[in-house]
Amino acid sequence: xxxxxxxxxxxxxxxxxxxxxxxxxxxxxxxxxxxxxxxxxxxxxxxxxxxxxxxxxxxxxxxxxxxxxxxxxxxxxxxxxxxxxxxxxxxxxxxxxxxxxxxxxxxxxxxxxxxxxxxxxxxxxxxxxxxxxxxxxxxxxxxxxxxxxxxxxxxxxxxxxxxxxxxxxxxxxxxxxxxxxxxxxxxxxxxxxxxxxxxxxxxxxxxxxxxxxxxxxxxxxxxxxxxxxxxxxxxxxxxxxxxxxxxxxxxxxxxxxxxxxxxxxxxxxxxxxxxxxxxxxxxxxxxxxxxxxxxxxxxxxxxxxxxxxxxxxxxxxxxxxxxxxxxxxxxxxxxxxxxxxxxxxxxxxx
Numbered sequence: 001x002x003x004x005x006x007x008x009x010x011x012x013x014x015x016x017x018x019x020x021x022x023x024x025x026x027x028x029x030x031x032x033x034x035x036x037x038x039x040x041x042x043x044x045x046x047x048x049x050x051x052x053x054x055x056x057x058x059x060x061x062x063x064x065x066x067x068x069x070x071x072x073x074x075x076x077x078x079x080x081x082x083x084x085x086x087x088x089x090x091x092x093x094x095x096x097x098x099x100x101x102x103x104x105x106x107x108x109x110x111x112x113x114x115x116x117x118x119x120x121x122x123x124x125x126x127x128x129x130x131x132x133x134x135x136x137x138x139x140x141x142x143x144x145x146x147x148x149x150x151x152x153x154x155x156x157x158x159x160x161x162x163x164x165x166x167x168x169x170x171x172x173x174x175x176x177x178x179x180x181x182x183x184x185x186x187x188x189x190x191x192x193x194x195x196x197x198x199x200x201x202x203x204x205x206x207x208x209x210x211x212x213x214x215x216x217x218x219x220x221x222x223x224x225x226x227x228x229x230x231x232x233x234x235x236x237x238x239x240x241x242x243x244x245x246x247x248x249x250x251x252x253x254x255x256x257x258x259x260x261x262x263x264x265x266x267x268x269x270x271x272x273x274x275x276x277x278x279x280x281x282x283x284x285x286x287x288x289x290x291x292x293x294x295x296x297x298x299x300x301x302x303x304x305x306x307x308x309x310x311x312x313x314x315x316x317x318x319x320x321x322x323x324x325x326x327x328x329x330x331x332x333x334x335x336x337x338x339x340x341x342x343x344x345x346x347x348x349x350x
Contacts, residue, residue, distance in 0.1 A: 052079075061085060065095040069126070092118035100125055106140060111175035112168050113148050115140075123147060131193050141176055142186060145169055150194045153207060162211055166191070167223050184222035191229040195236060205241045208233055212253050230260060238268040 052060065064085065067075055076086040085091045096103050096118050103125065108115055115121060124143030132142055149169065152159045159165065166187060173183035198204045211233045218224075234257045245253070257264050 061091045061094050089118055092122050096122045109176050111172040113144050113172045146190050163217050166225055170222055180222045188226035192232055195232055205244050208237050212256055
């Protein structure tokens with residue numbers, strides 16, 4: 001390339017070389033946030049969800065029924081579709097036939113307690129297997145009767161009298177071909193199982209108190225109530241719910257127990273010293289000092305059950321020093337000797 005020279009001998013550069021060079025324009029870059037990348041990229045959970053969504057109902061049911069039954073409640077809460085499966089009949093029918101293959105051959109039986117659909121039958125067979133053990137012989141009727149009695153006793157309103165419920169159970173077993181002795185034995189076992197599995201709340205306390213105070217109706221065998229069932233009602237009241245009594249209700253129920261059984265265990269008398277100590281302590285220390293000894297709410301009593309025996313041991317000496325000639329409790333003068341006998345012997349027996 002030729003360059004022109006001026007008079008000073010310096011060469012003249014072209015005008016294009018005098019312009020400073022410009023940098024190339026960078027290409028626009030789009031910055032994608034990390035959160036957007038994570039949402040765009042499929043995860044393992046999304047892939048699993050897509051797989052389950054594509055499965056037909058019959059395959060999904062085959063997977064669900066292989067999950068332990070203790071987790072079925074959680075599984076039904078995962079997706080709306082899964083909850084719909086548990087509400088339908090197909091899942092329970094499949095689970096019923098898979099767990100008990102001979103259940104499909106069972107026939108409808110007569111009587112007031114109906115067999116129900118597959119879900120009810122599954123629950124009945126599960127109860128018969130895990131609560132009642134009759135030499136590995138699972139009786140579906142026993143499970144249905146258990147569910148019937150438990151539902152009746154747990155109604156928000158007070159259930160029918162126990163005599164009516166007991167007669168319904170006896171009629172059901174006799175209608176299905178059970179003997180009178182077998183019907184009476186099965187009814188007693190069902191009553192005991194239901195009473196033992198009732199929740200400890202105020203409704204159960206009122207229910208048991210009503211069962212204990214029901215009058216004896218002279219009915220022919222096997223419609224007469226079992227002695228073991230009546231004993232269990234009083235036993236549960238005087239052990240699990242003894243702190244829920246006030247002194248009037250306690251003496252009423254205790255009178256019913258003495259009238260029915262004549263001899264009663266000393267453990268049922270454990271509430272006597274609690275009632276005496278509480279009333280004596282109120283007279284000596286005031287209601288404020290005893291407000292933690294007895295709750296006005298049955299729910300609070302149940303949550304703090306068996307407090308009476310622990311309090312008796314600590315408050316025994318103070319009460320014994322307060323007792324002198326006799327104390328008037330609930331309008332009746334009780335000699336000091338009898339009070340000390342109750343507070344000493346029964347406290348250490350409980």
